[in-house]
Amino acid sequence: MTIYKGNFVWTSSPKQFESLEQGYVIVDDKGVISHVGTHIPPGYENAPVVELCSGAGEYVIPAMNDLHVHAPQYRNQGMALDLELLPWLNTYTFPEESKFSDPDYAQSIYSRFVYNLWKNGTMRAAVFATIHPEATKLLATLFDRAGMGAYIGLVGMDRNCPQELRNEANTIEAQIIDLIHHTKSMPLVSTIVTPRFVPACTPTMLSIMGKVAQEHHLPVQSHLSENKSEIAWVAQLEPESPSYAHVYDKYGLMSDSSTIMAHCCYSQGEELQLLRQRHVMIIHCPTSNVNLGSGIAPVRQFIDQGIRVALGSDVSGGHQLSMFRVIQYAIQMSKLKWAFTDKQMPYLTLSEAFHAATKVGGSLFGKVGSFEPGYAFDALVIDDSALSGWDKQYSPLQRVERCVYLADDRQIVRRYCQGREIPEPQI
Ligand SMILES: [Zn+2]
Known part of the structure; x- marks a missing residue:
């Protein structure tokens, strides 16, 4: 089990984005999300927390x-x-x-x-x-x-x-x-x-x-x-x-x-x-x-x-x-x-x-592509400090929009698939 802390942005439905700033996503040993929320639920208080967004311009989207x-x-x-x-x-x-x-x-x-x-x-x-x-x-x-x-x-x-x-x-x-x-x-x-x-x-x-x-x-x-x-x-x-x-x-x-x-x-x-x-x-x-x-x-x-x-x-x-x-x-x-x-x-x-x-x-x-309980934790940590992070006025949605139109692989700083961080493959 791993507790991730960060700024999460995703789409449960096509109608709108959802976001969770400085929230917690708990992922079980099979790489599946068991909890998404603003607080760590009772029983997990002493578990270590992995900080995904240490830099000012970082947030997390589904892979x-x-x-x-x-x-x-x-x-x-x-x-x-x-x-x-x-x-x-x-x-x-x-x-x-x-x-x-x-x-x-x-x-x-x-x-x-x-x-x-x-x-x-x-x-x-x-x-x-x-x-x-x-x-x-x-x-x-x-x-x-x-x-x-x-x-x-x-x-x-x-x-x-x-x-x-x-x-x-x-x-x-x-x-x-x-x-x-x-x-x-x-x-x-x-x-x-x-x-x-x-x-x-x-x-x-x-x-x-x-x-x-x-x-x-x-x-x-x-x-x-x-x-x-x-x-x-x-x-x-x-x-x-x-x-x-x-x-x-x-x-x-x-x-x-x-x-x-x-x-x-x-x-x-x-x-x-x-x-x-x-x-x-x-x-x-x-x-x-x-x-x-x-x-x-x-x-x-x-x-x-x-x-x-x-x-x-x-x-x-x-x-x-x-x-x-x-x-x-x-x-x-x-x-x-x-x-x-x-x-x-x-x-x-x-x-x-x-x-x-x-x-x-x-x-x-299967259940992949969203930050909801029951979904595999497939995620990208985006560091948009070169694109948007310098302007604190941008909302999470505006930052994702700039990511879609302006970002490339240089803005992707970490990648997760089924709860595992995926290192750079060897060619
Ligand atoms: Zn084809």
Whole structure:
């Protein structure tokens, strides 16, 4: 059990921030919060207290959760953004991903990737690897060694992609089961079923992956309705399906409320209804959507219809691993949609976007992303003395706003995941 003292700011609900100045958070031996309050409760008076905010500019926020990111695209981060999705995949992304057949190459890129997630304050992520089982297991090991949380996906793809990036529908089941065994002893890392997207997966591949997800009670991640050419292609490949999402549903990939779908820029009507019925979580990736010219997802509509929306960096379609920047883009893109299309639909607020990156994204991992009893203590200590701390007039909310718009990794001074302080990973 540990008692932390500090200035805590978080969002229990999307509507507003909550803050506790010079308050106490008690964390049990499993890393779970048992008490949040202004005083130390009776019985704990003599326990040692860890002071998280000794400096004038320090406060504590929940750690970030990145729910859509491609580890093997890390080397392409911040470049090769001059094409739309489908030519971008063929020209830049598939050639880079094919290099992960080499475990040494995977080690060199994946260790940098995990290091930089840590650096940017992302303590948990849902990650696409590649088709390569050894490199994918290595990625899981790197997260586990770092003490960070992850769902790791061995990617299934067996059509419309280069030969060297195809795996076989009849071997994917055994490979996923091998990954499940590999991650079994890892407390914060597990397996997620990961068909790349409908154009790259034959019906056989999709149905086997759906069967594995159901038999092993695994969550599923994929891409959905990101780009208009992609959607037209899916309609051609699967003419009987009333929508793109129905293809995943038909193969059992959206069945037990733990499916996350990235993008959904053009999800509407029947497709949106299906996502709602199946309790699918939409992962909004605003940096990627603007970089690849995909579109602006109607996030307000999703939220108003009761669909959960979390955020993803989608590196390397997205150029930033920092979830502060992803929150910022989510708000800015939402304002553009409001200004250019429908002023009846209010744009995202800061607390809504922050809540998406913390508590909504965290819900994939259990009770994660908030400072409430029962939640894992995942936290970042921010030292904003260079940004706001010099001005005592700033409120806690104003300081968090400046953090989202102005801070980078230099302002993150300590990181916690499941109650443990996470040291700098070794590359
Ligand atoms: Zn993606």
